[in-house]
Amino acid sequence: MRERLGLTREARWALALDARKCIDCKACVVACKAENDVPLHKFRNRINEERGGSYPRLRASFEPEQCHHCASPSCVRVCPTGASYQRDDGLVLVHADDCIGCGYCIIACPYDARFFNPKTRVVDKCTMCVHRVDAGREPACVETCPSRVRLFGDLNDGDGALRRALDARRAQVKKEQTGNDPQLYYLV
Amino acid sequence: MLAGAAAAAAAAAVAPQLGCAPLARRRRAATPAEVRRVATACELCPNKCAVLAVVENGQVKKLDPNPASPKSRGMLCARGNAAIKALYDPDRVKQPLIRAGARGEGQWRAVSWDEALDFTAERLQRLRQDHGPEAVLFSSTEGFQEEFFKNFGLAFGSPNILRHPTLCLASVNLAYSMTFGTVPSFDLLNAHYVIMSGANRFESIITPDTMDLIEGTMNRKAKLIYLDPRFTVTAAKADEWYAIRPGTDLAFILAMLHVIIKEQRYDREFVATRCLGLEELAAHVEHYTPAWAEVETEVPAADITRIAREFADAAPRAVYYAGRRSSWYVNDFQMRRGQAILNAIVGNWDRQGGVVPNSRIALGELLFLPWDDPAAPRVDEIDTRFPLAAKGDGAFLQARENVLAGVPYPVKGWMVYKQDPMNALPDRAKTQRLLEAMDFVAVIDTQMSDTAWFADVVLPESMYLERTDPLHMLPGIWPVVVLRQQVVPPLHDTRPNLEIIQGLAQRLGLGEYFEYTIEEWVAEQAAELPLDEPLAHMKQHGVFTPEGAPFYGRTLAPGFRFLTRSGKIELYSQRLAEAGHDPLPVYAPPRPVGEGSFRMVLGRKATHTHASTTNNVWLLEQTPTNDLWLHPEPAARLGIGDGDLVEVASAVGAVRLPARVTPEIRPDCVFMLHGFGKKSKHLRQAHGNGACDADVLVTAWDEVSGNAAFHETVVTVRKVGKEERRA
Numbered sequence: 013m014r015e016r017l018g019l020t021r022e023a024r025w026a027l028a029l030d031a032r033k034c035i036d037c038k039a040c041v042v043a044c045k046a047e048n049d050v051p052l053h054k055f056r057n058r059i060n061e062e063r064g065g066s067y068p069r070l071r072a073s074f075e076p077e078q079c080h081h082c083a084s085p086s087c088v089r090v091c092p093t094g095a096s097y098q099r100d101d102g103l104v105l106v107h108a109d110d111c112i113g114c115g116y117c118i119i120a121c122p123y124d125a126r127f128f129n130p131k132t133r134v135v136d137k138c139t140m141c142v143h144r145v146d147a148g149r150e151p152a153c154v155e156t157c158p159s160r161v162r163l164f165g166d167l168n169d170g171d172g173a174l175r176r177a178l179d180a181r182r183a184q185v186k187k188e189q190t191g192n193d194p195q196l197y198y199l200v
Numbered sequence: 201m202l203a204g205a206a207a208a209a210a211a212a213a214v215a216p217q218l219g220c221a222p223l224a225r226r227r228r229a230a231t232p233a234e235v236r237r238v239a240t241a242c243e244l245c246p247n248k249c250a251v252l253a254v255v256e257n258g259q260v261k262k263l264d265p266n267p268a269s270p271k272s273r274g275m276l277c278a279r280g281n282a283a284i285k286a287l288y289d290p291d292r293v294k295q296p297l298i299r300a301g302a303r304g305e306g307q308w309r310a311v312s313w314d315e316a317l318d319f320t321a322e323r324l325q326r327l328r329q330d331h332g333p334e335a336v337l338f339s340s341t342e343g344f345q346e347e348f349f350k351n352f353g354l355a356f357g358s359p360n361i362l363r364h365p366t367l368c369l370a371s372v373n374l375a376y377s378m379t380f381g382t383v384p385s386f387d388l389l390n391a392h393y394v395i396m397s398g399a400n401r402f403e404s405i406i407t408p409d410t411m412d413l414i415e416g417t418m419n420r421k422a423k424l425i426y427l428d429p430r431f432t433v434t435a436a437k438a439d440e441w442y443a444i445r446p447g448t449d450l451a452f453i454l455a456m457l458h459v460i461i462k463e464q465r466y467d468r469e470f471v472a473t474r475c476l477g478l479e480e481l482a483a484h485v486e487h488y489t490p491a492w493a494e495v496e497t498e499v500p501a502a503d504i505t506r507i508a509r510e511f512a513d514a515a516p517r518a519v520y521y522a523g524r525r526s527s528w529y530v531n532d533f534q535m536r537r538g539q540a541i542l543n544a545i546v547g548n549w550d551r552q553g554g555v556v557p558n559s560r561i562a563l564g565e566l567l568f569l570p571w572d573d574p575a576a577p578r579v580d581e582i583d584t585r586f587p588l589a590a591k592g593d594g595a596f597l598q599a600r601e602n603v604l605a606g607v608p609y610p611v612k613g614w615m616v617y618k619q620d621p622m623n624a625l626p627d628r629a630k631t632q633r634l635l636e637a638m639d640f641v642a643v644i645d646t647q648m649s650d651t652a653w654f655a656d657v658v659l660p661e662s663m664y665l666e667r668t669d670p671l672h673m674l675p676g677i678w679p680v681v682v683l684r685q686q687v688v689p690p691l692h693d694t695r696p697n698l699e700i701i702q703g704l705a706q707r708l709g710l711g712e713y714f715e716y717t718i719e720e721w722v723a724e725q726a727a728e729l730p731l732d733e734p735l736a737h738m739k740q741h742g743v744f745t746p747e748g749a750p751f752y753g754r755t756l757a758p759g760f761r762f763l764t765r766s767g768k769i770e771l772y773s774q775r776l777a778e779a780g781h782d783p784l785p786v787y788a789p790p791r792p793v794g795e796g797s798f799r800m801v802l803g804r805k806a807t808h809t810h811a812s813t814t815n816n817v818w819l820l821e822q823t824p825t826n827d828l829w830l831h832p833e834p835a836a837r838l839g840i841g842d843g844d845l846v847e848v849a850s851a852v853g854a855v856r857l858p859a860r861v862t863p864e865i866r867p868d869c870v871f872m873l874h875g876f877g878k879k880s881k882h883l884r885q886a887h888g889n890g891a892c893d894a895d896v897l898v899t900a901w902d903e904v905s906g907n908a909a910f911h912e913t914v915v916t917v918r919k920v921g922k923e924e925r926r927a
Contacts, residue, residue: 033418035402035410035433037806038822042281045818046262052817067831067863068443072436156265158275158405159414 023101024167025140026081026195028177033159034074036061040153040162044078047141047152051131056138057153076161078153079104079125079138080186080194087117087126096135102167102195103142108134122190140164167195233257239266239742241672241684243664244279244286245809246342247407248674250743251276253665253687260284260665260688268743270678273411278807282818286646286663287691291815291883293648293660294692303636304654306881313695313703320657321707323640324356327613328708333357334576335610337599340364340617341624344669344684345661345697348714349617349644352701355713359574360611362594367624368525371907374588375536376522378773379544381763382557385677386519387750388412390553392420393514395507397427397449398535399523402434404804406524408678423514425507427452427499429801430829430871431864440503443866446799446911447529447790448497453520453538454787455493455501456508458485460545465512467547474762475544477772477784484784496789515546517553528911533904534785537773541785544769550755557755558675561746564728566721569713579603579611586906587779595906596625597899600634612639617697618661622650623811623875626897626908627852644700647815648882660694667696668718671725671738681729681744683722781904793914798834798870800850800896800913811875814886826873826890827860830917834868835861838917845921848872848891850913852898855891856920870917 036059044056057078065071085104088096095110096117111134118126118135129136141151149155154164165174183197236255241248242263249272254262263283267274296316301307311319327335338353339362340346346363353361365373376383388394389412401410416422417437426438427449435441444452460466461482471478490501497504511518520539529535548554577583580599582591589595603611614635625631628650635641635654643652644659652658669684698718705714726734729744738744761767765775777783793799807823808814828846840846842861847854848870855877865871876890900912
């Protein structure tokens, strides 16, 4: 894969998200369904919303979420068959043929990013559109977003847009205390 | 629990392959798929976003955004992505249908195209013989093939062409035309200050405005002031949200004008050289003080004053955004005129970050045999009732009134293309009466809409991914030409609109007016594009856009004549005065709602387009049904809890749906999402799902443009059941 992309060093794929720009339009959610043939009523990504305040001082915020492709993924650690694994470039994936559907990983994921796919009978999750990434393209959710909330890139590319965004702005990760070292960076 | 599970599983993880050896052997050899990518243009809403369709072994697998279009800016929304489910919807109309039972009963006979076209042509011919061609209405909504339908109506001899603008944006179009002589765009990408009222741009997506506004407000730190009785996503993103008293936006605008003129914050040079009627305007807004406006709008006077100052100071990079669908109140035209005047006096016209006249790209035109102009006058009497309105589009609600009353002459037939008047017009019962009063109704549509459900014949049009349409030039600050071309052959026995029209025209002796193919039409259009191989370019890329940055200031050249009577920007309009309307916008307070009642407000969500997508399973996953937004204060008074079933009743009808008790709406308003509560049983996901707003909306229109006024409905709400929602 590295040769195909012309990379001379190991890539580390990650996402930065500027959730302020999210307008809750669900384009990313539907694009993911189409791209990855996700069955009805199951989702590989979602938009969390938070509403508060009292009339007329109200607030609402929206925040896309999917697999965090953690550097130290608990889902991989608990998988009894090795079906859940992590590639060298950081993407956390599932070998469908090795998955026995035990669901340990679903429980172990602190981000509720995995589900049992009733069609394939195995555990399913965001792959960061690995088939697109390996072909040098962006994940479908990144590409389709009207307000460009997500920035996909290589953390190891010092000149890359992702690295530059993370250098320019402060970012938070969710549930740092789990020790999973999540790789979805929420810009603040 | 998490730690426990991880620990328990850790032991098993040591020798992962051992326990699962049989499973590991099942790796399938994937057969390489034949993959094609076809550039086309989306039709799930009117934005015409550029799409790259991915076709695998003849199946449309994915619709990717085409980054080449400056209008869609490389994005595709939820609806665009969900077009796949519209294409493969099992509830599509799969062949022509002729009604077998009573109207609306749902008994259909599947017939061949020949039989359906013979039947339709024979009925149209009979109407033409017995009552004249004007006895047939031809109504349609916008679309790339609408022109063929409209031309068919005219060639048939009917003056009664009814297009969508008076259900949509006729008032804003007319207001800007009367002021600037053209309908401009708003440079939200470069504006530093944006005021928005009567538009919810982050939920009702308009390209490129939605994306540019996000980019502008979030990245370039533009300020967004937003007025809306409802706390929408746009309100959530705005710097300031005011839950303005509905129908009072003009008071807010007039008070802004008052402040800007009184404090001489307007662009004096621009107004002196380009505008007409400042003195009259200054005298007119003299008594429209912020203190007065505070009482009307419930926006504090100090805020109005401050916003007026900030707006004027930010100009020319400041816009009062006009919105798109603008049909809210009976004075909507005057409210939009007020916005246009406000934009004019701060000198934001044709400047970066301001209000910019559209750029265009010339397309070729295929010449075809012309027909005689229809002899009869229009049934909606638009010439006398709305003398300033765009005549060719008609006045939809006036037409409905007149046809039902049989004046000025009988209309007995109705052909509908790509439109669902049962949902698009207020008062669905009245529209149903109109359908029932017709001797003959034919509908051309990709799906069995509520209107099609009451038709005599349904002529199924191929879905957008199955057909090639004319090229379309989308004017704007970044103009673009897009091609919608066939991605896959029709799945069912459907036809493109042009072929349906040609089939009817041949049978009615009008074939000579339509003697061309879609390929010839497109080739002729493309020939004008400044490219070496224009047609090949369009087929490959789907998009043409001129090189270079947007161009500002063309209309600022010395001696430029605006397309108004005076040749200037008309703050004061003599033409309006002569037509019997206020030459400057006069404030009229909205009709009072009354104690215990609510004003019903409308709005859109990014997951559905009008009433056309509520059978789409991917969109229903996101927005499965509608409910009634009701503020906690009146809810408590009425004993209504969140999720309770309520009845919403107006002067014309009542619907039942669950209540959503939420502080995100003013206490004197209720809201329900459009497009639900379908009568058409053919649409199995949409039928009976939620409530139909058109059942409750009363008929009212803007006096100047004839534009439907959708916020004039007063309703009562009562509880009829307990928490039937949210199973």
